[in-house]
Amino acid sequence: MKRRDVLLGAGAVPLLLAGCASPQVPTRWYELKSEPPEAVPAPRPGDGSVWELSGRLPLPGTLERDTLVVASGAAGVLPLVGHRWVVPLRESIPVRLAADLALLRGDGLVWLSPAPAGVVVARRLRVAIDTLVSDEARQTLRLRARWWFTGASASAITPPTTESADIDIALNDRSTDALAAAHRLALWRLAQRITGTP
Numbered sequence: 001m002k003r004r005d006v007l008l009g010a011g012a013v014p015l016l017l018a019g020c021a022s023p024q025v026p027t028r029w030y031e032l033k034s035e036p037p038e039a040v041p042a043p044r045p046g047d048g049s050v051w052e053l054s055g056r057l058p059l060p061g062t063l064e065r066d067t068l069v070v071a072s073g074a075a076g077v078l079p080l081v082g083h084r085w086v087v088p089l090r091e092s093i094p095v096r097l098a099a100d101l102a103l104l105r106g107d108g109l110v111w112l113s114p115a116p117a118g119v120v121v122a123r124r125l126r127v128a129i130d131t132l133v134s135d136e137a138r139q140t141l142r143l144r145a146r147w148w149f150t151g152a153s154a155s156a157i158t159p160p161t162t163e164s165a166d167i168d169i170a171l172n173d174r175s176t177d178a179l180a181a182a183h184r185l186a187l188w189r190l191a192q193r194i195t196g197t198p
Helices: 002-020 089-105 176-195
Strands: 028-030 051-053 067-072 076-085 110-112 123-134 140-151 163-170
Touching (some): 028 176, 051 089, 067 123, 076 176, 089 176, 140 176, 163 176
Parallel strands (some): 028 076, 051 123
Antiparallel strands (some): 067 076, 123 140, 140 163
8 A cells, every 4th residue: 555655656746846847838930931021123133144052051059049049148149938930040041042142133043052953053152141140129130141252163263252241130129020020131131232232
């Protein structure tokens, strides 16, 4: 009889502890929408050369997570518990950026690496995202990025010239939805900078 009571008591302890645990926050999901966040201007093909965007964009470690984050203090970030990206940014940023560049330059002029067979690539585009985070007060999202082009041939002699952009997006409000939408707008503005679209 005592042994049974001990076993029942031992089995009840985890259940009691689970009942005392804080309730799980329901997950809200966000995505980088495929539609551009602003009106699309007429394409500007430039010299008409075909670009290939590398699908491997270096990202800060905070963007390697699936959770949305905001800055916290002088050097920290705060994950927003229960607010996650449907597709991780490491996967969605290259796809969205390539699509935006193609809209701004013209059909068939920008491809995400590897370009389809038969496409003659003239320039390879590399992009590195250094910062993509909101301030602690959730008033502004900051995007800092660098990009450079290399020739399509492996024997290109001219070293690439690095360009950069520092883009601030004012958030409409402190909501997580506004924060996610600002990420999309920041990428669109980066594509405009890369293509030289006014």
